[in-house]
Amino acid sequence: xxxxxxxxxxxxDVYNQPVNPRSLEKLEMIPAGFACPNVEIIAxxxxxxxxxxxxxxSENVKKILEAISKKR
Amino acid sequence: xxxxxxxxxxxxDVYNQPVNPRSLEKLEMIPAGFACPNVEIIAxxxxxxxxxxxxxxSENVKKILEAISKKR
Numbered sequence: 001x002x003x004x005x006x007x008x009x010x011x012x013d014v015y016n017q018p019v020n021p022r023s024l025e026k027l028e029m030i031p032a033g034f035a036c037p038n039v040e041i042i043a044x045x046x047x048x049x050x051x052x053x054x055x056x057x058s059e060n061v062k063k064i065l066e067a068i069s070k071k072r
Numbered sequence: 073x074x075x076x077x078x079x080x081x082x083x084x085d086v087y088n089q090p091v092n093p094r095s096l097e098k099l100e101m102i103p104a105g106f107a108c109p110n111v112e113i114i115a116x117x118x119x120x121x122x123x124x125x126x127x128x129x130s131e132n133v134k135k136i137l138e139a140i141s142k143k144r
Contacts, residue, residue, distance in 0.1 A: 021103060022103075024103055025102070026100055026101060026102045026103070027100070027101040028098055028099070028100050028101075029098060029099040029100075029101065029137070029140050029141070030097070030098045031093060031094075031096055031098070031140045039140055039141060039142075041141070056141045061141075062141065065101070065137055065141065067103075068101050068103045068111055069101070069111060069113070069128045069133075069134065069137065070111075
């Protein structure tokens with residue numbers, strides 16, 4: 001997934017495959033705003049340190065957000 | 073809020089006041105893992121660029137997460 005240089009959004013497209021929460025080093029959530037009209041969720045993968053734009057609308061991502069904030 | 077240099081967690085304590093989602097530039101969610109046994113949520117404030125550790129358990133933070141991922 002290429003992070004955009006031209007548009008002010010960080011994500012051009014989103015990674016639509018399911019993601020395993022355990023493979024995530026961190027998630028960045030950027031609210032919609034002036035720079036970019038879309039909510040953007042960028043995952044940093046543990047092993048590869050690769051950054052992946054996830055689809056905020058997808059059930060899988062919603063489950064990941066819940067799973068992460070629940071784990072104590 | 074001081075970001076810790078000693079422990080492997082990024083947050084020593086959490087900011088317990090309610091936070092306005094519109095004041096956020098971005099949220100970083102770090103799942104519990106080897107480095108740190110706690111889930112950590114670090115907000116970057118728009119105006120000051122200050123980083124604040126938020127309490128993943130607080131209702132306010134849960135509402136922020138929902139609000140951010142809903143806004144289209």
